[in-house]
Amino acid sequence: ALASGYHNQPEMTQEKFKPSFLDETKTLFRTGDLGKQTAPGIIEFMGRKDNQVKVNGYRIDPGEIEYQLTRYAPIERAIVLPIQVNNQTQLSAYCQTEKTLEIAEIREFLAKFLPVYMIPSYFIFLKQFPLTRHGKLDLHSLRQLRETGKYLVNSNYVAPRNHLESNLVSIWEKILSKHPIGIFDNFFEIGGHSLLLSRVVTRVHKELNVSVKLADFFKVPTVAGLATLISQTQDNYQEPIAAIPPQKSYPMSHGQR
Numbered sequence: 001a002l003a004s005g006y007h008n009q010p011e012m013t014q015e016k017f018k019p020s021f022l023d024e025t026k027t028l029f030r031t032g033d034l035g036k037q038t039a040p041g042i043i044e045f046m047g048r049k050d051n052q053v054k055v056n057g058y059r060i061d062p063g064e065i066e067y068q069l070t071r072y073a074p075i076e077r078a079i080v081l082p083i084q085v086n087n088q089t090q091l092s093a094y095c096q097t098e099k100t101l102e103i104a105e106i107r108e109f110l111a112k113f114l115p116v117y118m119i120p121s122y123f124i125f126l127k128q129f130p131l132t133r134h135g136k137l138d139l140h141s142l143r144q145l146r147e148t149g150k151y152l153v154n155s156n157y158v159a160p161r162n163h164l165e166s167n168l169v170s171i172w173e174k175i176l177s178k179h180p181i182g183i184f185d186n187f188f189e190i191g192g193h194s195l196l197l198s199r200v201v202t203r204v205h206k207e208l209n210v211s212v213k214l215a216d217f218f219k220v221p222t223v224a225g226l227a228t229l230i231s232q233t234q235d236n237y238q239e240p241i242a243a244i245p246p247q248k249s250y251p252m253s254h255g256q257r
Contacts, residue, residue, distance in 0.1 A: 002029055053082040055089050057195075058117045065093065065120065068113050072106060074099045077129065080120060081143060090193050093120035094142050096129055107188070107218040116214050117194035158182045160223070164208075164230065168223045171203045183224040187217060 004027065005013035020026040034046040052061050062080035069078035077096040082089050095101070103123050110119045130141035160166035165183050172181050175196050187197070197217055204212050210230050220226050 055091060055117060060118055065114065065118055068110055069093060069095060072109050074101055079142060083143065091120040092122040094124045094126060096126055098127055101125060104221060111215055111218045116197065121188050121193045158184050164227045165223050167208055168227055171200060171207065172223065175199050175203065184222050187221040
């Protein structure tokens with residue numbers, strides 16, 4: 001499923017397409033993957049020769065995300081690393097800044113320039129990046145900081161206040177496999193990412209008969225915010241007369257997701 005070259009770009013075609021070492025009459029494409037031939041016809045995958053990572057089926061260059069993050073004025077420097085969360089690869093952004101920033105505003109900014117699958121699921125804000133004793137960036141320490149990042153700061157659990165919020169919470173809990181989810185919990189901060197986001201949008205349309213855009217989630221990534229948006233913009237949604245009575249709020253410990 002690959003073309004035989006780049007259209008009207010002979011120099012790039014010559015760089016990326018090389019004669020096959022297996023059959024000189026055929027051509028191989030330089031994907032950027034590293035491999036070694038262990039037996040005739042068998043090639044063992046060894047990783048990447050660049051910084052690209054694969055997230056939810058998409059091949060991503062973290063450098064593109066880092067560049068857009070540094071375009072957001074308060075962020076002086078940014079590093080984006082792949083992390084494993086519940087056996088899934090997700091992106092974590094580490095931002096060097098002196099100011100207190102809102103994650104929702106950063107996501108909304110990135111959504112103007114990047115596809116949804118390239119927007120990090122986690123953000124950690126630092127005044128200074130950790131360095132090794134040799135003065136180099138300490139990536140190991142950065143990854144450890146994820147466990148104490150701002151995304152883990154969680155407010156008290158608040159239960160649904162009406163049927164719309166209850167329906168949305170039910171959808172989120174099924175897709176995220178988490179319980180309970182409060183109406184003020186941030187979708188991205190409790191394990192949500194672009195692939196799950198698409199499933200939520202599809203399920204909301206199917207079960208509630210309302211259309212929600214992916215971009216809406218970056219503006220209102222909570223059940224409460226999304227419910228308000230739906231009530232204000234969806235003419236075809238009618239809230240049932242009987243409302244769910246307010247329920248008791250349960251405090252959640254720091255770090256609980």
